[in-house]
Amino acid sequence: MAEVGVLRGKLSDYLLRRAPGLHLTMVDNWLTTDQQPEAYRATRDDHALHTDAARVERHKRDARAVADRYRGQAEIVEGWSAKVAARFPDRHFDAVFLDADHSEAGVRADITAWLPKVKMGGWIGGHDIDNEDPRFDFSGVRRAVDAHFSAVDLGDNFTWFARVE
Numbered sequence: 425m426a427e428v429g430v431l432r433g434k435l436s437d438y439l440l441r442r443a444p445g446l447h448l449t450m451v452d453n454w455l456t457t458d459q460q461p462e463a464y465r466a467t468r469d470d471h472a473l474h475t476d477a478a479r480v481e482r483h484k485r486d487a488r489a490v491a492d493r494y495r496g497q498a499e500i501v502e503g504w505s506a507k508v509a510a511r512f513p514d515r516h517f518d519a520v521f522l523d524a525d526h527s528e529a530g531v532r533a534d535i536t537a538w539l540p541k542v543k544m545g546g547w548i549g550g551h552d553i554d555n556e557d558p559r560f561d562f563s564g565v566r567r568a569v570d571a572h573f574s575a576v577d578l579g580d581n582f583t584w585f586a587r588v589e
């Protein structure tokens with residue numbers, strides 16, 4: 425499985441702990457806000473607005489500690505989501521979870537890049553669909569998902585999933 429957007433590795437840790445046979449590819453670029461696209465910053469997502477490089481480094485270090493704890497089961501690939509996706513052969517993953525740039529352009533780009541990397545019968549999904557928390561603007565997640573899929577399953581905590589067929 426690939427998790428795109430790992431921050432400190434909290435979800436990664438949860439997944440690795442709960443699924444002992446899982447192999448997890450953890451993808452993140454760990455950048456400060458000045459290096460993030462305008463559309464991502466416009467979502468007001470905290471993670472697009474980090475100004476403190478030391479804090480971002482700490483997030484990366486925490487994620488590395490998770491990967492180290494699950495050596496052989498977890499690997500970190502640092503870089504821009506779509507560029508990282510291109511390094512993998514098509515139909516490589518059983519599942520991909522998108523939790524990175526929550527702008528419409530970002531989610532569209534991530535679905536375009538990662539969907540071909542999922543095996544037939546596998547799953548692609550992501551976070552923050554229909555999350556109407558007024559502090560953020562995550563409305564683009566729904567628009568991007570609807571542009572790619574006629575229907576998706578909705579899970580807890582604003583997650584969405586689509587079977588790849």
Ligand SMILES: C[S@@+](CC[C@H](N)C(=O)[O-])C[C@H]1O[C@@H](n2cnc3c(N)ncnc32)[C@H](O)[C@@H]1O
Pocket residue numbers: 427428429430431432433434435436451452453454455471503504505506523524525
């Ligand atoms: C919401 S956080 C991830 C949270 C994590 N999935 C969890 O639940 O613990 C979003 C992360 O996506 C990363 N990110 C945003 N846009 C990205 C991109 N285009 N490529 C790679 N990483 C990106 C950010 O650096 C940030 O760490």
